[in-house]
Amino acid sequence: VQLQASGGGLVQPGGSLRLSCAAPSNTITRGTTAWFRQAPGKEREFVAATGRGSYYAESVKGRFTISTDNAKNTVYLQMNSLKPEDTAVYYCAADDRTFNTRSFYFQAKQYFYWGQGTQVTVSS
Numbered sequence: 001v002q003l004q005a006s007g008g009g010l011v012q013p014g015g016s017l018r019l020s021c022a023a024p025s026n027t028i029t030r031g032t033t034a035w036f037r038q039a040p041g042k043e044r045e046f047v048a049a050t051g052r053g054s055y056y057a058e059s060v061k062g063r064f065t066i067s068t069d070n071a072k073n074t075v076y077l078q079m080n081s082l083k084p085e086d087t088a089v090y091y092c093a094a095d096d097r098t099f100n101t102r103s104f105y106f107q108a109k110q111y112f113y114w115g116q117g118t119q120v121t122v123s124s
Contacts, residue, residue: 003028005092008118011082015122019077021092021115026070028113031096033068033075036108037088037120047090048077049105051098059085082122089117 034049048066093111
C-alpha cells in the first residue's frame with residue numbers, strides 16, 4: 001500500500017502551501033495519520049499527526065495544520081508563514097491503528113504506510 005503525496009514546491013518566506021496525501025482507503029485515514037520531514041544532511045523529524053487529537057512539533061505550532069477528509073481518503077498539511085528552515089522533503093505516514101499512547105504519534109517506526117515524499121523549498 002502506497003500513499004501518494006503532492007503539493008510541494010518553491011515558495012517565498014512568509015508564503016503558504018498545502019500538501020495532500022491520498023490513501024487507498026479510509027481505513028487508513030480513520031486511523032492515525034502524520035507528516036514527517038527530512039532536510040539535507042539531517043534525520044527525518046516529526047511535523048504533525050492526528051488520531052486521538054492533533055499533535056505538532058514545537059517548530060511548526062501555530063503555523064501548520066493537519067487535517068483529514070475521510071470521504072476523499074486524504075490527509076492534508078496546511079503550511080502558513082513558511083520559513084527557510086522549513087525546507088525539506090515532506091513525507092506522509094499512516095497507520096490503521098488509532099494510537100492510544102501519546103509518544104507513538106511522534107515516532108516514525110509506529111507508522112506502517114508511507115508516501116514517496118514531496119519537496120518543499122522556502123527561499124527568496
